[in-house]
Amino acid sequence: MCPSDAGERRRVALEGRRRRAATCCALLWLAAAAGCGGLSAPQFRLNMEDIIRETPDKDPDEFRITGREREQVRQGLLEEMRREKDPQKIEQLEANFGAALDAGTEEVLKLKRDKIKKLKILNTALVALFGTPDEPYVFPESGLDIKKIRLAAGPAQTVNSNVRRGLYRQHCVHCHGISGDGAGPTAVFLNPYPRDYRQGKFKFKSTEFAAKPTDADLLHTLTEGIPGTAMPSFKLLPLDEREALVEYVKYLSMRGEVELAMARYLFVDEEDLELSRSTLVEFLAESAESWSSAAEHVVRPQTQPAHVAATDPAEKARLLAESIERGRKLFAGEKAACVKCHGPTGLGDSEDKLYDDWNKDKDPEKFGAEAATWVLPRQQLRPRNLRLGIYRGGRRPLDLFRRIYTGIYGGPMPGAGPSPGREATLSEEEIWSVVDYIRSLPYEGQVAVPPPRQLTQRSRQSGSLP
Amino acid sequence: MNKFWCLLFLAVPVLGVAAFAWAPGAGYWLPRDISDHGWQIDHLFYFVLTLTGAVFVATELALFWFAWKYDGRTNMQPVRFTHGSHDVEVLWTLAPAATLVFIAIYQMNAWADVKMRQPDVPVLAEVTARQFEWRIRYPGADGRFDTLDDVHVVNDLHVPVDRDILITLKSQDVLHSFFLPNLRIKQDAVPGMKIPVWFRARDVGEFDLVCAELCGWGHYKMKGRLTVQSASAFQQWLAETAAAQEATQEPEVEESE
The missing domain is CATH 1.10.287 (Helix Hairpins)
Structure with missing residues (x-):
């Protein structure tokens, strides 16, 4: 073989390889660019699972599109789009079922005309009232601040060095999900699960049992985090960013409540929903009112524990000891009946069949195969172990007073204070005593641990141990 | 070439x-x-x-x-191979x-x-790292931990200036790393271990406290603040925080920052 030939061939091969590498790079770059551009905007997911769980006697498929129907809808849309010859739109519709429903053709609607129509109405009404995750919108009747919501909504980005947007997707979406359903990608690993905002129920707040939390309450949770759960503190976020997130949580919660009310109206009551402004506002008004009036329902103790007012240290100690003793009796007694769940030792080990409102209807036996589709399987609720000194809703005596006075909304913890239609089970003084007792529980062991006397005596008798 | x-x-x-x-x-x-x-x-x-x-x-x-x-x-010189040089x-x-x-x-x-040369001073605070925050505890007025007057804060470490500071470092879940860049302090927090950390700050001001060990997807969130202040300002802050923790009534003016 002639060497110049070999050299020539090598040169050509190299040239070819270089050109191919350059083409590959360019193609990869284009693919990446196209991939970014082709991502469809996220949509709020319709919450039909709550309706399914509320009506266990009905067929779940009455409230949602089944896999077969989904495929038929998709095929119908594809057929239509093929006629349109618009591949980009096909991709978008495939990725985005909410939009696909909106764009549903006549043939598709014939499949399950009634059900799909209802879902379409529900989706349209919600988009009209609240917009989409990227383009949120609120009616003035909601009382929400759209400026704050816009700061928290949309994709995470820094506009300039001072303004950050998309805060919810940066900090919260991982656990709480794009729809605020508490079913983000990390949710399944957590105990307790992240809060699902869509029922409008919040546990740790300063207001009466079923009242909404105030803005200050949500801000407190965001700032201090919830020790004992996976919710971390966001104390170092600037105040305006935290306030924007609070507003966005309210927005998601309000959207979820309206959605549930509308879904019940359409699917359970089987009423017709007229898509007019006045009808939509009617659905919105109830939730908006409950949020805007939250501050009127703040619980403020009228009294203080006696030992707080005392000035003489000896007197203070005596009153505190008395209060703790009173609290101990109440804790174990019939009237307050704390031991029923929290146990005689306060370890929270007396009741093991408790569920919160988000889990109580998730009975796998009742739902069978349906239960296998749940993103978050049923999770038990443990009564608080009061000896750890970890208080989810705040450790101030005032916080503990409110937990006992109002109970915990969404959980089995009942309130001891008065509530509509029910007398108070404990007086304020008694609640303060229970607070004092509970606060003393984590530190009870400071007095030396008593030796296991029985064992010692028995072993002495048998003489097996020195 | x-x-x-x-x-x-x-x-x-x-x-x-x-x-x-x-x-x-x-x-x-x-x-x-x-x-x-x-x-x-x-x-x-x-x-x-x-x-x-x-x-x-x-x-x-x-x-x-x-x-x-x-x-x-x-x-054009031919290549020469050697078997190395001892x-x-x-x-x-x-x-x-x-x-x-x-x-x-x-x-x-x-x-x-x-x-190794741990200063002979009482522990100022106990810092517990967890996904994804710093839980901080001061012993309170009685100077002892694990009593009712312990002061609890989160992501907000305060220390007095020009004092030997001794901190106990713990972790509740996974490996974290307690990093004070301005103090040239970086110490892993290991679950199950109590690790002493000490330093002495010369200047007052607010500085970063960050996690320097990839501890999970929310690692970036794990940012705290170190406030170095005069001994009197520190004592005042501690007393105010302790008093707020004992509140039996909502404070008159809502906290604003």
Whole structure:
């Protein structure tokens, strides 16, 4: 073989390889660019699972599109789009079922005309009232601040060095999900699960049992985090960013409540929903009112524990000891009946069949195969172990007073204070005593641990141990 | 080898040195040191940087020179193979070994200051790392931990200035790392261990407390604030925080920041 030939061939091969590498790079770059551009905007997911769980006697498929129907809808849309010859739109519709429903053709609607129509109405009404995750919108009747919501909504980005947007997707979406359903990608690993905002129920707040939390309450949770759960503190976020997130949580919660009310109206009551402004506002008004009036329902103790007012240290100690003793009796007694769940030792080990409102209807036996589709399987609720000194809703005596006075909304913890239609089970003084007792529980062991006397005596008798 | 590639090799030490010459002036350098012992850490850093920098530049220059001089296109000398040189091998084994032994001895004092010579002061605070925050506990008025008057805060570490500060570091879940860049303190928090950390801050102000161990997807969230303040301001802050924690009534004016 002639060497110049070999050299020539090598040169050509190299040239070819270089050109191919350059083409590959360019193609990869284009693919990446196209991939970014082709991502469809996220949509709020319709919450039909709550309706399914509320009506266990009905067929779940009455409230949602089944896999077969989904495929038929998709095929119908594809057929239509093929006629349109618009591949980009096909991709978008495939990725985005909410939009696909909106764009549903006549043939598709014939499949399950009634059900799909209802879902379409529900989706349209919600988009009209609240917009989409990227383009949120609120009616003035909601009382929400759209400026704050816009700061928290949309994709995470820094506009300039001072303004950050998309805060919810940066900090919260991982656990709480794009729809605020508490079913983000990390949710399944957590105990307790992240809060699902869509029922409008919040546990740790300063207001009466079923009242909404105030803005200050949500801000407190965001700032201090919830020790004992996976919710971390966001104390170092600037105040305006935290306030924007609070507003966005309210927005998601309000959207979820309206959605549930509308879904019940359409699917359970089987009423017709007229898509007019006045009808939509009617659905919105109830939730908006409950949020805007939250501050009127703040619980403020009228009294203080006696030992707080005392000035003489000896007197203070005596009153505190008395209060703790009173609290101990109440804790174990019939009237307050704390031991029923929290146990005689306060370890929270007396009741093991408790569920919160988000889990109580998730009975796998009742739902069978349906239960296998749940993103978050049923999770038990443990009564608080009061000896750890970890208080989810705040450790101030005032916080503990409110937990006992109002109970915990969404959980089995009942309130001891008065509530509509029910007398108070404990007086304020008694609640303060229970607070004092509970606060003393984590530190009870400071007095030396008593030796296991029985064992010692028995072993002495048998003489097996020195 | 092509002259272009030779010059590209030469660009590595040139640009490398240029980057290090430019960075301090442009603000991309070590954060301000406010600690008493930090100079030792910085000194060791500069020492090792100079040493490795010199070796790096020398190696890169040698690489360039060889590539330039023995270009296959212009160099018609046949290649000569050797089976190595015993003397050279002894040299390049002993020289780095001696350097490493020297560094190991040279840094002993800095290590002892940071890890062994624990100041004889009571523990100021207990810092518990967890995904993804710093839970901080002060002993309160009685000076003892695990009593009712312990003061609990989150992500907000306050310390008095010009005092020996002793902190107990714990982790609730996974490995974290307690990093105070301005104090040249970096200590892993290990689940199941109580690790003492001490330092002395010279300047008042607010500084970063960050996690320096990838601890999960929310690692970036794990940012706290270190506030160094005068002893009286610190005592006042501690007393106010303790009082707020004992609240039985909502404070008159809502907290604003």
